[in-house]
Amino acid sequence: MGNCAQGCKNYFCRPKNTNVRFSLPAVCFVWQIAMIILFGVFIRYDEESDAHYVEFRRENNISSDIENDFYYRYPSFQDVHVMIFVGFGFLMTFLKRYSFSGVGFNFLIAAFGIQWALLMQGWFHSLDPTDGKIRIGVESLINADFCVAGSLIAYGALLGKVSPVQLMVVTLFGVTLFAVEEYIILDLIHARDAGGSMVIHEFGGYYGLAISWVLYRPNLDQSKRLQGSVYHSDVFAMIGTLFLWMFWPSFNSAITDHGDGQHRAAINTYLGLAASVLTTVAISSLSQKRGKVDMVHIQNATLAGGVAMGTAAEFMITPYGSLIVGFCVGILSTFGYLVLTPFMEKTLKIQDTCGVHNLHAMPGLLGGVIGAITAAAASESVYGHEGLINTFDFEGRFANRTVGTQGGHQAAGICVALVFGLGGGAIVGCILRLPIWGDPEDDNCFDDEVYWEVPEDEESIPPILEYNNHMTQKHTEISESNFTVEQS
Numbered sequence: 202m203g204n205c206a207q208g209c210k211n212y213f214c215r216p217k218n219t220n221v222r223f224s225l226p227a228v229c230f231v232w233q234i235a236m237i238i239l240f241g242v243f244i245r246y247d248e249e250s251d252a253h254y255v256e257f258r259r260e261n262n263i264s265s266d267i268e269n270d271f272y273y274r275y276p277s278f279q280d281v282h283v284m285i286f287v288g289f290g291f292l293m294t295f296l297k298r299y300s301f302s303g304v305g306f307n308f309l310i311a312a313f314g315i316q317w318a319l320l321m322q323g324w325f326h327s328l329d330p331t332d333g334k335i336r337i338g339v340e341s342l343i344n345a346d347f348c349v350a351g352s353l354i355a356y357g358a359l360l361g362k363v364s365p366v367q368l369m370v371v372t373l374f375g376v377t378l379f380a381v382e383e384y385i386i387l388d389l390i391h392a393r394d395a396g397g398s399m400v401i402h403e404f405g406g407y408y409g410l411a412i413s414w415v416l417y418r419p420n421l422d423q424s425k426r427l428q429g430s431v432y433h434s435d436v437f438a439m440i441g442t443l444f445l446w447m448f449w450p451s452f453n454s455a456i457t458d459h460g461d462g463q464h465r466a467a468i469n470t471y472l473g474l475a476a477s478v479l480t481t482v483a484i485s486s487l488s489q490k491r492g493k494v495d496m497v498h499i500q501n502a503t504l505a506g507g508v509a510m511g512t513a514a515e516f517m518i519t520p521y522g523s524l525i526v527g528f529c530v531g532i533l534s535t536f537g538y539l540v541l542t543p544f545m546e547k548t549l550k551i552q553d554t555c556g557v558h559n560l561h562a563m564p565g566l567l568g569g570v571i572g573a574i575t576a577a578a579a580s581e582s583v584y585g586h587e588g589l590i591n592t593f594d595f596e597g598r599f600a601n602r603t604v605g606t607q608g609g610h611q612a613a614g615i616c617v618a619l620v621f622g623l624g625g626g627a628i629v630g631c632i633l634r635l636p637i638w639g640d641p642e643d644d645n646c647f648d649d650e651v652y653w654e655v656p657e658d659e660e661s662i663p664p665i666l667e668y669n670n671h672m673t674q675k676h677t678e679i680s681e682s683n684f685t686v687e688q689s
Contacts, residue, residue, distance in 0.1 A: 370629070409553075
């Protein structure tokens with residue numbers, strides 16, 4: 202999108218010589234009407250959220266309402282929901298003139314995506330074969346948040362360079378690809394990935410990077426003045442970091458089995474996150490000449506421990522093993538910001554605004570590797586016979602699977618996520634290159650004024666000159682003296 206002939210930067214103002222483009226209001230209205238129709242046709246409450254639950258409880262000898270899954274899952278859902286809307290949103294407010302868009306467009310595409318995610322995941326996982334309806338409950342809401350998280354991660358790589366309509370396209374295809382790759386990894390391959398190192402972070406990171414590569418802007422330096430942060434924008438971004446950091450144990454344990462697996466996932470994530478903070482601060486300080494700490498590293502690399510623990514969170518990785526993971530990935534992520542991000546932009550032509558490669562893609566891939574190794578090394582002496590079956594879900598058609606085979610399938614999950622991320626991102630990037638989406642010009646990137654009504658900064662208001670009485674009197678005396686001289 203560019204300025205109109207009059208120099209206006211209004212999103213709805215179009216140059217006369219351009220083709221008709223999709224407008225944000227039209228896309229929002231049409232999409233919401235489509236969702237109402239599709240939900241009316243397909244979505245219904247599941248047994249535990251339906252008014253017939255009283256009868257269901259009696260027929261299944263459920264003694265109390267406390268057995269309803271809502272009471273097990275809703276606290277985790279609240280935490281994950283905060284991460285999606287507050288954590289991810291505020292993490293993207295570090296740019297000096299793009300905070301409205303960072304948190305506002307995150308809000309838009311998350312609300313847009315969770316509706317499509319309920320449908321897509323429902324068609325793959327909870328479609329009732331008798332009547333063709335999708336049954337949703339509180340666990341469906343958590344999974345929808347997980348699903349849209351992949352697209353929000355991709356948004357980080359594209360931050361400031363795309364229009365809101367393009368972001369909705371990214372989310373539409375991102376949620377669709379996520380639902381398919383999740384079904385392949387978790388159901389067909391039967392890999393375990395409770396915290397989504399592979400299906401969420403690896404996929405989302407490489408999906409966004411591939412789109413960014415296709416949409417490379419060689420003249421992005423025209424917006425260089427807006428690409429940095431200021432003091433207060435970094436403080437707001439740090440709020441997002443802290444929300445994500447605090448609630449990540451809930452993220453990794455939200456959909457694990459009740460009991461020891463969920464308990465273990467929270468502990469392992471907690472420890473991995475703590476270790477990544479210490480190593481991030483250490484490497485950040487060592488990398489600076491004066492030993493100071495870079496806020497970019499603290500906002501991002503401190504979270505890498507939660508990403509890397511996603512796959513192995515519910516495994517018997519041991520508490521000290523979790524610390525080792527956090528220690529290593531904190532170093533790796535900080536190193537990524539110091540070395541890999543500049544290299545990727547200069548050599549590979551990938552402009553990664555938020556550094557999602559260092560926080561999500563690379564730690565997510567590492568988390569998948571850790572999960573594969575941990576699964577292959579599992580034994581009955583560590584897990585117990587029933588614990589091994591319960592942790593890896595060796596039941597039904599997977600009852601005869603060995604831990605060695607499980608490790609191989611975990612590794613296959615890494616490859617599937619990578620293929621879907623890179624391949625899907627390249628295709629979606631080509632779609633977004635079409636001149637119909639209203640994307641900003643190179644000199645208008647990273648600027649809220651393109652899409653938002655922005656109040657004037659205090660600095661831009663001309664100062665009102667006020668004088669104390671003695672200054673006023675002095676000014677009057679000087680004026681009178683000058684008048685006298687002129688008369689003479």
